[in-house]
Amino acid sequence: MSYVDEVLEQVKKKNADQPEFLQAVTEVLDSLRPVIDANEELYRKNAILERITEPDRQIMFRVPWVDDNGQVQVNRGFRVQFNNAIGPYKGGLRLHPSVNLSIIKFLGFEQIFKNSLTTLPIGGGKGGSDFDPKGKSDREIMAFCQSFMTELSKYIGADVDVPAGDIGTGAREIGFMFGQYKRIQGTFEGVLTGKGLTWGGSLARTQATGYGLLYLTNALLKDHNIDIAGKTCAVSGSGNVAIYAIEKAQQLGAKPVTCSDSTGWIYDPEGIDVELLKEVKEVKRARLTEYAAARPSAEYHEKKNGEHGVWQYKVDLALPCATQNELDLEDAKMLVANGVLSVTEGANMPTTLDATKYLQENGVLFVGGKAANAGGVATSALEMSQNSERLSWTFEEVDGKLKNIMETIYANISDAAKRYGVEGDYVAGANIAGFEKVVDAMLAQGVC
Helix, strand or coil: CCHHHHHHHHHHHHCCCCHHHHHHHHHHHHHCHHHHHHCHHHHHHCCHHHHHCCCCEEEEEEEEEECCCCCEEEEEEEEEEEECCCCCEEEEEEECCCCCHHHHHHHHHHHHHHHHHCCCCCEEEEEEECCCCCCCCHHHHHHHHHHHHHHHCCCCECCCEEEECECCECHHHHHHHHHHHHHHHCCCCCCCCCCCHHHCCCCCCCCHHHHHHHHHHHHHHHHCCCCCCCCEEEECCCCHHHHHHHHHHHHCCCEECEEECCCEEEECCCCCCHHHHHHHHHHCCCCCHHHHHHCCCCEEEECCCCCCHHHHCCCCEEECCCCCCCECHHHHHHHHHCCCCEEECCCCCCECHHHHHHHHHCCCEEECHHHHCCHHHHHHHHHHHHHHHCCCCCHHHHHHHHHHHHHHHHHHHHHHHHHCCCCCCHHHHHHHHHHHHHHHHHHHCCCC
16 A cells, blocks of 8 residues: 555544545645655655644634623634644634534645745644624624633744634734734734734735735636636635635736625626625625625526536636635536636635546646635735834735745646646645645654
């Protein structure tokens, strides 16, 4: 049995109740077979795969807080510090009812390689809670965030572990958490990213993941002699990533025609009105029904089981920007039948393994989230740099650095795929390029 298969078997036995984590590990290790087979003796002797698939630590804790009715509520908090071989742990805090240990471990494991790809010195981690911010008052959210940070503050620090935002964790939540950390520790340090601009945040952070997705997508298309201008795009989601992917796609001359939320989706053949979308989602925090009501050209469709949603339309580019496993095999078949040219992931693992395989086998240019959505964490690391230097860079400076990072990521993953005989397989290329850097550091630092 090969080293990869041995480790996969061990991981499955140890984590049998964690499907998302097992999916992520399987996808990564399968794609790493060329580099692992070429170095099997060295990696086996140093137990590299066993060490990289086992987190440094998994922290799970109770989060009690009081709601507006005076009732005590209890949620579960998580922080998984996966690997710090190349820098402090870095990864977001997800607040959503679906959060469990498997999801946090999958996200933390992916973060190791994504952070490595940015070329910046940051390790992999992730955290969050099964708390749902939707429908809560500001006071309730503050009560939760303060309780959550009271425990989390024991395990993080500017040179130890630097969390960020994620689903359900925006500027409001980061502000409440930062205030509590400062109150407990008595220090003002860059322990969180995604902060407000008046207290250590970075310009372009809000736009970073969506903009970065399009910078990489454009680099991919250019490498294949395809002009992004004039192309139509299907985009899922309507949060930060989706909104600013739509905005940047329009700036590059493409036409996004869809977006979605948890209750349904919009198809707007005239192109998504990004300013209206921002008003509905960022200002009113409303459902997409309000977008459709204000936009005559838009069709609103309520989400129902078995439907293809945003993936059923004839488009050139697909940009999944919502959540994990949202694009399945049937969706992939429909996209291929409609002539899609590329699928680049703005979310974390939004495409199922069988859908990914089908897209690749049918000649679709496919880049996974580890590379394509690395713009957010890259800009978070740029925020860390600004905090360390006590400086604030202009929007243009940060955006320029982001564009360069995303173009470098594409060049590196393309090169890694070529070096190991899998040219055009950008999933393998991303995993290999990210893995090589981390493994070099692990070997240099001994058994730890």
